[in-house]
Amino acid sequence: xxxxxxxxxxxxxxxxxxxxxxxxxxxxxxxxxxxxxxxxxxxxxxxxxxxxxxxxxxxxxxxxxxxxxxxxxxxxxxxxxxxxxxxxxxxxxxxxxxxxxxxxxxxxxxxxxxxxxxxxxxxxxxxxxxxxxxxxxxxxxxxxxxxxxxxxxxxxxxxxxxxxxxxxxxxxxxxxxxxxxxxxxxxxxxxxxxxxxxxxxxxxxxxxxxxxxxxxxxxxxxxxxxxxxxxxxxxxxxxxxxxxxxxxxxxxxxxxxxxxxxxxxxxxxxxxxxxxxxxxxxxxxxxxxxxxxxxxxxxxxxxxxxxxxxxxxxxxxxxxxxxxxxxx
Numbered sequence: 001x002x003x004x005x006x007x008x009x010x011x012x013x014x015x016x017x018x019x020x021x022x023x024x025x026x027x028x029x030x031x032x033x034x035x036x037x038x039x040x041x042x043x044x045x046x047x048x049x050x051x052x053x054x055x056x057x058x059x060x061x062x063x064x065x066x067x068x069x070x071x072x073x074x075x076x077x078x079x080x081x082x083x084x085x086x087x088x089x090x091x092x093x094x095x096x097x098x099x100x101x102x103x104x105x106x107x108x109x110x111x112x113x114x115x116x117x118x119x120x121x122x123x124x125x126x127x128x129x130x131x132x133x134x135x136x137x138x139x140x141x142x143x144x145x146x147x148x149x150x151x152x153x154x155x156x157x158x159x160x161x162x163x164x165x166x167x168x169x170x171x172x173x174x175x176x177x178x179x180x181x182x183x184x185x186x187x188x189x190x191x192x193x194x195x196x197x198x199x200x201x202x203x204x205x206x207x208x209x210x211x212x213x214x215x216x217x218x219x220x221x222x223x224x225x226x227x228x229x230x231x232x233x234x235x236x237x238x239x240x241x242x243x244x245x246x247x248x249x250x251x252x253x254x255x256x257x258x259x260x261x262x263x264x265x266x267x268x269x270x271x272x273x274x275x276x277x278x279x280x281x282x283x284x285x286x287x288x289x290x291x292x293x294x295x296x297x298x299x300x301x302x303x304x305x306x307x308x309x310x311x312x313x314x315x316x317x318x319x320x321x322x323x324x325x326x327x328x
Contacts, residue, residue, distance in 0.1 A: 006022055006071065010083050025083060028051050031053035037055075038058070054069070059072070059075075095111075096114060097113070098117045104122055107121045107123065107127075108125070109121070116135040116153070119137050122143070122159065123141045123142070125143045127145045134153035136154040143162070146167065148166045149168070158177055162202065167204070167205070167207070168206075170207075172211040173208050173209070174214070175213075176200040176216045179216065179237055179239070181194035196216065198217025198222065202223075203223075204226045209230055209231040209234060211233050223241050228245065228248070231249045237255045237274075246266070247266065249270075252267075255292075257274055264279075267286035273292040273293075274292050282296050285304035291307050
């Protein structure tokens, strides 16, 4: 793609030769001819200009004289990510259905869908144009999948699950399985399974990491809001409600009926108990613990520890403990 076209599509200002052909992206260290690289810090600009790359995405600090064509924008890392999608190899956009796939006659697939080896698609499933289903994946009955979704190998989507547009699901993830719900018989001590007949709804532009699991609702719906990003090895329990643009790092677990509002950031290995409510914009530090029915409120405030509290408060407590330990 010509650099001037890349500039137009990522909304960057072009300085220099826009006729340069860009064929891929790279780091500064690994760049070769035809590559686009990016720089967020002015101190690294000279090294980028001395690299073999054909063009550089930079912040406003790069507006001076340059030995290479530049794309200038306020958020070079964001523009670089968008450019990477534009420059994806054409081979990734081929669409066909492998002969070993098993597709129910009542399933409905758009014309531009790619289905890899050993995929199983159940009765009444609907898959939108531009979507790709990786090898060994299983799509249950009456699943609804939007446009341009990508499921990597060995993804399991239980019946009735709904995925929006441009959803990415990495290998081994399980969507819509039964929640962990049981009722104890006080007389015998035995456990009876509580009905798990709800649904799972996943919004547009959601990404779900490898081997993550998201349960459907018990009687209602588990929801994952638009633009939310879920890392590898995350578990989301039944009836959980996650808002838009939430980020959840690896090995976090959310128990049943937890509510996470928009723009929350959750670090790795955070444990969230049942019926917890995390208000908009809160930040949970790694390995935090939130007990049942707790409300975390504070936009832009970092919470840490178990039970989680504002980080300043937590650090003060640690300092007091350290002083006490020295006295002994």
